[in-house]
Amino acid sequence: MEDINIKITDRDGVTHEVVAPTDMAMNLMEVVRSYELAEEGTIGICGGMAMCASCQCYILSDTELPDMSDDEEAMLSEAFNVKPNSRLGCQIQMTPELEGLEVVLAPEE
Numbered sequence: 001m002e003d004i005n006i007k008i009t010d011r012d013g014v015t016h017e018v019v020a021p022t023d024m025a026m027n028l029m030e031v032v033r034s035y036e037l038a039e040e041g042t043i044g045i046c047g048g049m050a051m052c053a054s055c056q057c058y059i060l061s062d063t064e065l066p067d068m069s070d071d072e073e074a075m076l077s078e079a080f081n082v083k084p085n086s087r088l089g090c091q092i093q094m095t096p097e098l099e100g101l102e103v104v105l106a107p108e109e
Contacts, residue, residue: 002096008057009104010037020094028089029055032105042108048090053079055089056106063101065092080109 002022008031009015020031029044032055046052050071056079059065065087068076072091076082086106092098 004094004096004099004101006031006098006101007060007103008032008035008037009060009102011039011105011108020098022094022096022098024094026094028057028092028094028101028103030090031094032089038105039108043105044090046090050075050088050091053088053106054108056081056086057089057103058083058106059085059087059101059103061100061102063098065098081106 003019004022005017006020007015007017016035016037018035027048029048032038032043043055045054053075069091072088075088076086
């Protein structure tokens with residue numbers, strides 16, 4: 001497997017270029033947590049079950065992502081600060097196809 005390079009802009013507006021493994025079944029929320037790019041206890045509150053939207057992010061790149069699940073769509077329909085490019089980080093698995101992904105973490109609400 002290979003690692004991929006992604007850019008994550010944190011809630012303070014700082015962009016971090018990080019390397020994410022594609023062989024550990026990690027999702028974007030877990031990558032953010034592993035690099036400590038969000039304050040402890042403010043992201044992934046539900047543990048990645050698409051039930052809290054604390055890992056909402058805005059997709060900036062043209063990277064093709066998997067379709068949204070019904071659970072993800074339902075959660076985003078109830079979340080704050082949702083934009084057309086919103087996704088839940090816990091629902092985006094790190095795969096080689098995501099090389100070059102660029103995201104901005106949504107404001108904490």
